[in-house]
Every structure is written in structure tokens, then in C-alpha cells.
Amino acid sequence: MAAIKNILLVGVGGQGTILASKILSSGLVMAGFDVKMSEVHGMSQRGGNVSTQIRFGEKVYSPIIGKGEADLIVAFEKMEALRWLEYLKKGGKMVINDYEIPSAPILMGKVAYPQGIIEELAAKADISVFKAAEIATGLGNSKMMNVVLLGALVKALNVPGIDWEQVIKDNVKANFADLNIKAFNMGLAQV
Amino acid sequence: MKELMTGNEAIARGAYEAGAVFASAYPGTPSTEILENVVLYKDKIYCEWAPNEKVALESAIGAAIAGARSLSTMKHVGVNVAADPLFTFAYTGTNGGFVLISADDPGMHSSQNEQDNRNYAAFARILMLEPADSQEAKVYTKLAFELSEKFDTPVMLRVTTRICHSKSLVELEDRIEVSMKKYGKNIGKYVATPANGKVMRYKLEDRIKAMETYSNNTDINTAMYHGSDIGVISSGVAYQYAREVFGDEASYLKLGMTYPLPMDKIKEFAKKVKKLYVIEELDPYIENQIRMAGIDCIGKEIVPSIDELNTDILRKAVYGIESEAVTSEMAAVVRPPTLCAGCPHRGFLQVLSKKKNVMISGDIGCYTLGSAPPLLAMDTCICMGASVSAGHGAAKAFANAGLDTRVVSVIGDSTFFHSGVTGLMNVAYNKSNCITVILDNRITGMTGHQQNPGTGFTLMGEPTVEVDIELICQAVGIPKSHIFVINPLDLKETDQALTAALALDDASVILAKWPCILKKFSDQDKEDFDLSPGKCEINQEICTKCKTCVRTGCPAIHSGDNIEIDEVMCTGCAVCMQVCPFNAISREVK
Structure with missing residues (x-):
């Protein structure tokens, strides 16, 4: 049986992790994989952290993974990369958006946003870091950050034979398709 | 397909x-x-x-x-x-x-x-x-x-x-x-x-x-025989975890129908395997029945009955194997859910949190987030509707003991319709001096904006009648003079209502009406409320960094070298502007 691959998308409510994981899982289904995708939401819209787990292979049983099992973690926010580090498999890869969203205790000035996260993660794992927000803003729409990150994810994942441009077209509004594909391709070039 | x-x-x-x-x-x-x-x-x-x-x-x-x-x-x-x-x-x-x-x-x-x-x-x-x-x-x-x-x-x-x-x-x-x-x-x-x-x-x-x-x-209760050493009985998502942890060598009895249990099938399966595991999330529901039927098995003595399961927990329970995780000494700061920027609950809870000698009887909804720092504006949360009835009991107990602690019960509109109405009936009928606060944000908020009997629309999108909360309160026996209808984002008005209610010797209701900021506003909402005010800004020359605004817990306010308001997140609710002791915050006039 082909080994199951585990991907973890982590971020903060409102960052668009759900759409990115939806596009990703549609592509994997089209490629003929058995796919399970699990998300924890509920209070995510109220500033909490969000995570989506995607597992694919010949036959997937559990919809969720445990610690040390993710082949790839894509963090939409820097501190979330640190929070989920223990889910990374030894030898796994991390794609990190160099972007900070302070949480409530930080906003209130009770604690500082941790410094040196990237250096710490670089010492522990194989990481790719870039500023997806700047790329998205450069495209004229900061909301495209999630699709830029999806591009980087797909590159890092390296599953051949999937027509991602078509998958994107199938999953976004027609008048945004070109912009999304552009954002996706810029993400591809980052890893 | x-x-x-x-x-x-x-x-x-x-x-x-x-x-x-x-x-x-x-x-x-x-x-x-x-x-x-x-x-x-x-x-x-x-x-x-x-x-x-x-x-x-x-x-x-x-x-x-x-x-x-x-x-x-x-x-x-x-x-x-x-x-x-x-x-x-x-x-x-x-x-x-x-x-x-x-x-x-x-x-x-x-x-x-x-x-x-x-x-x-x-x-x-x-x-x-x-x-x-x-x-x-x-x-x-x-x-x-x-x-x-x-x-x-x-x-x-x-x-x-x-x-x-x-x-x-x-x-x-x-x-x-x-x-x-x-x-x-x-x-x-x-x-x-x-x-x-x-x-x-x-x-x-x-x-x-x-x-x-x-x-x-039935074949939804299926035995899959692979070997006779290990047999696993499981159901629901626990089966998926078990299937992954025990792998292809174990035999499985996967149960799709779990009441009544297929005890004959279970007995037959148990006979064919040397070691029988029952893998369940939460209670030993299947295990207890199997044991009562005289079948020996391994279950909750190794599998936790608290919290959800996953393959990690199960692998450790069965084989004692800890997963190899990448760890760091550095810790991420917690990211708890908070009341949104512009949430009308913040205005009311901000004022309420300042009242002394008050027990806040809470309920289930977004306002429960007000129990967290910095507001700490909730003393209890039991179940849907409990704020009003538990508040009544507490008020009676305080009064009977000669204590002057007052009770303010806080409940949302949907939760009030759910089971707060009967509690309020009890408050009026049995004459306690509770102050019942109904935070009417015109929608069922916490679960993601469902219509309810107060919103004027059905699930199928048809316009319908709206419950008149004020009239319900009057109908159960709260006099009109004891019902205060307020805008919870107007802190002065809110404070006046609370002060007046606390001065009364008998039960009262505060109806705080303002739509959830995330809601898709109806035409009626747009007519009834000013929903697109200008954004707030801090004048850094006046700001003394006293952080009074920060202590409202608004996620749009950032406290660093300067205190700043994120202009994208700010909705112009102006709670910060009203609490600022130095008038350093202004709202853009539209």
C-alpha cells in the first residue's frame, strides 16, 4: 500500500485556510487518491487558531493525525508554525508565511510576540519562509495570500500529474480565476 | 459520482x-x-x-x-x-x-x-x-x-x-x-x-x-478476519483510529449498529481471537455490555475515557509507543477566541464588569467569552437558559440570608427563546429581585448566524413574524416601568439602565439591542441601527498609554510602543472612545 501523506494547514480564523485546503483536496481527489480532510472550527471566526488536516493515499482510515506525523506543515502565520511544530514528522517540511497576527494576550501587552521563531524553526526542521502577504498585496489583493501559500504547498508536496490551474478554476468565482492562478504560480516559485 | x-x-x-x-x-x-x-x-x-x-x-x-x-x-x-x-x-x-x-x-x-x-x-x-x-x-x-x-x-x-x-x-x-x-x-x-x-x-x-x-x-456489523492473535471491536470514528493502529494483521468486528448490540456475533468473534480489544471513545459503552455477557476483553484499563481519541493516544495505550515529535523550548502564546471588534456584547459587559457586589449569572453564547480576561464579566455558565433560573435561585438565597449581593443574569436572544422565557416567568411569579439582561443581537451568533423566532425570517428564507421580547417580559409579569431598552454600545445609557435596575427592589429586565457585527444585515437592521459609523483613531499626542481602552479586550486595539487601533478591524463601535479618560480617541465623522 502506498504510504499515506499527511498535510497540516494552520493559521488564524479568517486567513482563508479553508479555501486553500478545499482546492488542495479537490486536486488530490481528481488525481484518484482516497482523501480525508478534517478541520476544527466553531469559534475560529472569533480570533482563535484554526487547523486543517489533509490525509491522502490509497486508503485513508483516520481523519486526523497525531504528533510527529505531518509530512508537510503550511503555517499561514509564524507563531502558529511554532505551535504545531510537534506535529511535524522527523524529516518533514514546513512552509512558513513570514507574517504576524498577535493574539489577545499580546494585544493587551501582557506578553510579547515571541522573537526568533524563524531561527528556532530553521534549527529544528527543513523550512521555507517567505512573505505571502507582500506577494498578495503586490497582486493588488491581500486576500490572495492563501492561494499564494497553496502554490508553495503544492510545490513542496511535489505530487505530479494534477492540473492545478483547472482545479483552481473549478473552486473560485470565474472573474477571480486568473488572479488566483497568478497568485498560485507566484507561490509555486517561492519554494 | x-x-x-x-x-x-x-x-x-x-x-x-x-x-x-x-x-x-x-x-x-x-x-x-x-x-x-x-x-x-x-x-x-x-x-x-x-x-x-x-x-x-x-x-x-x-x-x-x-x-x-x-x-x-x-x-x-x-x-x-x-x-x-x-x-x-x-x-x-x-x-x-x-x-x-x-x-x-x-x-x-x-x-x-x-x-x-x-x-x-x-x-x-x-x-x-x-x-x-x-x-x-x-x-x-x-x-x-x-x-x-x-x-x-x-x-x-x-x-x-x-x-x-x-x-x-x-x-x-x-x-x-x-x-x-x-x-x-x-x-x-x-x-x-x-x-x-x-x-x-x-x-x-x-x-x-x-x-x-x-x-x-445485518452486514453493517461486520467481522473482518485477518488473523487469530488480536481481535478488535470498535465503532464510529474510533474504528478508524483502531484500524490504523492495529493494522492489517488484526481481525476486526466493526459495529455500525450499536443498540441493540449483536451479542451473538460478538461471542462468535471473541471465540475466534486470542486477545480481544474493545476500542471506544469516551465511555465503555460496548465494553460494559460485553463484560456483562461474560466475555473477557481489554478496554478502558488502557484506553482513556476522557477526551477524544486519536492514533497517537491509541498507539501509546496499546503498544506503549510514544511518537517521535520535533519539539522546541520556545512556546507559542495562546490564542483564545475573543469577542469580535465591534461586538455589541463588549459594550454591555464592559459596564457590567465595573459593578461591585454583583453576581453575574451567565449562559451559553458568544457573551460567555466575556468570562475571559480582561472583562471577567461572568460568574457562572451551566447550560442553555440557566442564567435566568439559576440567577433567580441565587438572588433568593442571597436575600434570605440577608445579604445585599445582587444578581444580574445575562442571556442572548436565541437562548432566551430556547429556555430563558420560563426562567423569567419564575423570576416574576416567585418574586426575586434579579436583573435579567437580554443581549438581543438579532441572530443566533455563536453557531454561525441562524435565524430564530426574533429575526423575522425562517430557515427557508421566508419572512415571518418576530417575537416581541418586550411584550413577552410584560406578559410574564415584569412591569413596563421595569424594562429598560438600551443600545449596549452607548456606555452612558447602559450604565444608567444598570444603575436604575439595581436601585429597584424587585425584578427588572434590560433589553440590550444591537445586531451582531458579523451578521448579514437585513433591511430592517439597516433602518433601525447606524451600522456604518466612521472608524476610531487614537491621537498619540494626547494618549498617556494608560491602557484603559486595551482593557476592553477589543482585538482591534494593539498595545506596543504606542497604543494603536487597526483601521481594517475597527468597526467604529466607539467603546474605546467612551472609556478613554483623556479623550484621546476620536471617531471619524461620516
């Missing part, structure tokens, strides 16, 4: 394919999206949000007795609210197929407890099915309607968060149109008087025997 679907989408699809025509529910995580997907088939299935789970269940019971295939969905604690009709409906049986979806929340992702509702099936003696993925969620929903009609019983489809909110592939099929069963008056069957009830009680035992025979023969 195969589609990736969540368990909730698949249940809705199953109800559609099964020819269901009636659905009633009260929203609650992780069940909410079932009806939000049933409404996509509204040309075939009539569906509605009921004021609470008891009303939802009873409405579906009525439709089923009338002859329609009906379903009712709710979260695990909702079944507590609906338990009364459920237990008697088990006695009467049904006419059209009836399915109750109980969506449990092991690990309490969004709930106040993690009760295992499989116990309800055995307690109420109703047939139970447990799907283990989205495909099964759809297939079992359809089967549930058939079995309900076959055995003349309500059927409970028990799912959990990981089934509800995980996506897996589902094979879509066409809808089967099922005609209404003929309705006929049948007093002996449907009138549960003591005399009839006794007859029903004996019939119920016969039904359980027939269902048990089915359970022993």
Missing part, C-alpha cells in the same frame, strides 16, 4: 435520498451544518429552526406520527433538553420513519461537557447506528429511516465532531420519493396514559428482541 463531503453534508444528502420531507432542529456545534445543508433541498424537504431541541424533536415526532419521514438534529446536550419526548416516543413507536441525529463532541471543542450519548440509546431503548465516515453517514441515514419503519421505533444516528466535520468521499444516488404513510387514529398506540403505557412497555421488549436479531444478522 463521488464527492468530498463532511459527515454533516452527507447526513443531509442521506435524508434527501431517503425521501425525508420534514426536518426540525436547534443549532449547536457540531450538528448545525446538517440543517444548513438540508435547506439546499428545500423544494423536497420542509425544514425549520425550532426555538429549542425539545420543540424540534416533538415537531418531528408529530410529523412522523402523521406519516412523514422526519428527522431532528441536535448536539449532544440538546438531547438532554429533548429527552422527555424521546423516552415516551420509544414506547409509542412511529408511523413514518423517524431519525434523531445526536452530534456528540468528545474533547469539548465547542461544548460545556462531553457526555457519551450512546448511553441514551440503551436508556431510552431506541435503535442506534454509528457511522465511521461520510459515506456511512449518508448510507446509515437512509437505513435509519427504513429501520425506523421496519421496527416501529425512533432511530438515533450517533455521530461525533470528527465524523460531522471531516470530509471523505461519498457516492451520490438519486432520491427515492416515499409517499406519506396513512394516518389513522390509534389511541392505544399514541396516547401514553399509564394504562396504555404498560401495554407499550411490554411491546417495547418484544421490539428490542426483534432489533437484536436484526443486529446479529
Whole structure:
């Protein structure tokens, strides 16, 4: 049986992790994989952290993974990369958006946003870091950050034979398709 | 055609394919999206949000007795609210197929407890099915309607968060149109008087025997033999974890129907394996019954009965293997959910949190987030509606002991309709001096914006009557002079109302009315409220960095070298502007 691959998308409510994981899982289904995708939401819209787990292979049983099992973690926010580090498999890869969203205790000035996260993660794992927000803003729409990150994810994942441009077209509004594909391709070039 | 679907989408699809025509529910995580997907088939299935789970269940019971295939969905604690009709409906049986979806929340992702509702099936003696993925969620929903009609019983489809909110592939099929069963008056069957009830009680035992025979023969209870060393009995999502941890060498008895249990099949399976494991999330529901049948097994002595399971926990429990994780000494700062920027609850709770010698009796909703720092504006949270009734009891106890502590009960609009109204009736009738605050944000907020009896729209999008909360309060006996209708984002007005209410010797109501900032505003909302004010800004030359604004807990206010307001997040609610002691904050005039 082909080994199951585990991907973890982590971020903060409102960052668009759900759409990115939806596009990703549609592509994997089209490629003929058995796919399970699990998300924890509920209070995510109220500033909490969000995570989506995607597992694919010949036959997937559990919809969720445990610690040390993710082949790839894509963090939409820097501190979330640190929070989920223990889910990374030894030898796994991390794609990190160099972007900070302070949480409530930080906003209130009770604690500082941790410094040196990237250096710490670089010492522990194989990481790719870039500023997806700047790329998205450069495209004229900061909301495209999630699709830029999806591009980087797909590159890092390296599953051949999937027509991602078509998958994107199938999953976004027609008048945004070109912009999304552009954002996706810029993400591809980052890893 | 195969589609990736969540368990909730698949249940809705199953109800559609099964020819269901009636659905009633009260929203609650992780069940909410079932009806939000049933409404996509509204040309075939009539569906509605009921004021609470008891009303939802009873409405579906009525439709089923009338002859329609009906379903009712709710979260695990909702079944507590609906338990009364459920237990008697088990006695009467049904006419059209009836399915109750109980969506449990092991690990309490969004709930106040993690009760295992499989116990309800055995307690109420109703047939139970447990799907283990989205495909099964759809297939079992359809089967549930058939079995309900076959055995003349309500059927409970028990799912959990990981089934509800995980996506897996589902094979879509066409809808089967099922005609209404003929309705006929049948007093002996449907009138549960003591005399009839006794007859029903004996019939119920016969039904359980027939269902048990089915359970022993159905292929949704399947044995998969791979070897004789290890056998695993499991159901629901726990089966998926077990399948992955024990692998291809173990034999499995996967149970899709878990009440009544297929005890003959279990005995046969147990005989064929040397070591028998029972893998369950939460309670030893299957294990206890297996042990009572005299079969030895390994279960809860190694598998935790608290919190949700995963492959990590199970691997450690069975093999003692800890996963190799990459760790760091550096810790991420917690990211708790907070009241949104512009949330109308913040204004009210900000004022309330400053009142001394007050017990705040809380409830279930977004305002429960006000219990966290910095507001700390909630003393209790028990269940839906408890704020008003528990507040009444506390007020009586304080008064009887001669203490001058006052009680302010805080409840939302949807929760008030759910079960706050009866509590308020008790406050008025039995004369306590509670101040009941109804935070009417014009929608059911926490679960993601469902219509309710106060919003003027139904689940199916039709305009309808609106409950007049003020009139309800008057009708139960709170005089008009003791009802304060306020804008909770106007802190002065809020403070005046609270001060006036606290000065009264008897019960009062504060109705704080302002729409949820995330809501899709109706035309009426736009007419009634100023919903696009200018944004707030801090004049850094005046700001003394006293952080009074920061202590409102608004996520748009950033405290660093300077205190700043994020202009994208700010909605112009102006709570910060009103608390600033130095008038350093201004709002852009539009």
C-alpha cells in the first residue's frame, strides 16, 4: 500500500485556510487518491487558531493525525508554525508565511510576540519562509495570500500529474480565476 | 459520482435520498451544518429552526406520527433538553420513519461537557447506528429511516465532531420519493396514559428482541478476519483510529449498529481471537455490555475515557509507543477566541464588569467569552437558559440570608427563546429581585448566524413574524416601568439602565439591542441601527498609554510602543472612545 501523506494547514480564523485546503483536496481527489480532510472550527471566526488536516493515499482510515506525523506543515502565520511544530514528522517540511497576527494576550501587552521563531524553526526542521502577504498585496489583493501559500504547498508536496490551474478554476468565482492562478504560480516559485 | 463531503453534508444528502420531507432542529456545534445543508433541498424537504431541541424533536415526532419521514438534529446536550419526548416516543413507536441525529463532541471543542450519548440509546431503548465516515453517514441515514419503519421505533444516528466535520468521499444516488404513510387514529398506540403505557412497555421488549436479531444478522456489523492473535471491536470514528493502529494483521468486528448490540456475533468473534480489544471513545459503552455477557476483553484499563481519541493516544495505550515529535523550548502564546471588534456584547459587559457586589449569572453564547480576561464579566455558565433560573435561585438565597449581593443574569436572544422565557416567568411569579439582561443581537451568533423566532425570517428564507421580547417580559409579569431598552454600545445609557435596575427592589429586565457585527444585515437592521459609523483613531499626542481602552479586550486595539487601533478591524463601535479618560480617541465623522 502506498504510504499515506499527511498535510497540516494552520493559521488564524479568517486567513482563508479553508479555501486553500478545499482546492488542495479537490486536486488530490481528481488525481484518484482516497482523501480525508478534517478541520476544527466553531469559534475560529472569533480570533482563535484554526487547523486543517489533509490525509491522502490509497486508503485513508483516520481523519486526523497525531504528533510527529505531518509530512508537510503550511503555517499561514509564524507563531502558529511554532505551535504545531510537534506535529511535524522527523524529516518533514514546513512552509512558513513570514507574517504576524498577535493574539489577545499580546494585544493587551501582557506578553510579547515571541522573537526568533524563524531561527528556532530553521534549527529544528527543513523550512521555507517567505512573505505571502507582500506577494498578495503586490497582486493588488491581500486576500490572495492563501492561494499564494497553496502554490508553495503544492510545490513542496511535489505530487505530479494534477492540473492545478483547472482545479483552481473549478473552486473560485470565474472573474477571480486568473488572479488566483497568478497568485498560485507566484507561490509555486517561492519554494 | 463521488464527492468530498463532511459527515454533516452527507447526513443531509442521506435524508434527501431517503425521501425525508420534514426536518426540525436547534443549532449547536457540531450538528448545525446538517440543517444548513438540508435547506439546499428545500423544494423536497420542509425544514425549520425550532426555538429549542425539545420543540424540534416533538415537531418531528408529530410529523412522523402523521406519516412523514422526519428527522431532528441536535448536539449532544440538546438531547438532554429533548429527552422527555424521546423516552415516551420509544414506547409509542412511529408511523413514518423517524431519525434523531445526536452530534456528540468528545474533547469539548465547542461544548460545556462531553457526555457519551450512546448511553441514551440503551436508556431510552431506541435503535442506534454509528457511522465511521461520510459515506456511512449518508448510507446509515437512509437505513435509519427504513429501520425506523421496519421496527416501529425512533432511530438515533450517533455521530461525533470528527465524523460531522471531516470530509471523505461519498457516492451520490438519486432520491427515492416515499409517499406519506396513512394516518389513522390509534389511541392505544399514541396516547401514553399509564394504562396504555404498560401495554407499550411490554411491546417495547418484544421490539428490542426483534432489533437484536436484526443486529446479529445485518452486514453493517461486520467481522473482518485477518488473523487469530488480536481481535478488535470498535465503532464510529474510533474504528478508524483502531484500524490504523492495529493494522492489517488484526481481525476486526466493526459495529455500525450499536443498540441493540449483536451479542451473538460478538461471542462468535471473541471465540475466534486470542486477545480481544474493545476500542471506544469516551465511555465503555460496548465494553460494559460485553463484560456483562461474560466475555473477557481489554478496554478502558488502557484506553482513556476522557477526551477524544486519536492514533497517537491509541498507539501509546496499546503498544506503549510514544511518537517521535520535533519539539522546541520556545512556546507559542495562546490564542483564545475573543469577542469580535465591534461586538455589541463588549459594550454591555464592559459596564457590567465595573459593578461591585454583583453576581453575574451567565449562559451559553458568544457573551460567555466575556468570562475571559480582561472583562471577567461572568460568574457562572451551566447550560442553555440557566442564567435566568439559576440567577433567580441565587438572588433568593442571597436575600434570605440577608445579604445585599445582587444578581444580574445575562442571556442572548436565541437562548432566551430556547429556555430563558420560563426562567423569567419564575423570576416574576416567585418574586426575586434579579436583573435579567437580554443581549438581543438579532441572530443566533455563536453557531454561525441562524435565524430564530426574533429575526423575522425562517430557515427557508421566508419572512415571518418576530417575537416581541418586550411584550413577552410584560406578559410574564415584569412591569413596563421595569424594562429598560438600551443600545449596549452607548456606555452612558447602559450604565444608567444598570444603575436604575439595581436601585429597584424587585425584578427588572434590560433589553440590550444591537445586531451582531458579523451578521448579514437585513433591511430592517439597516433602518433601525447606524451600522456604518466612521472608524476610531487614537491621537498619540494626547494618549498617556494608560491602557484603559486595551482593557476592553477589543482585538482591534494593539498595545506596543504606542497604543494603536487597526483601521481594517475597527468597526467604529466607539467603546474605546467612551472609556478613554483623556479623550484621546476620536471617531471619524461620516
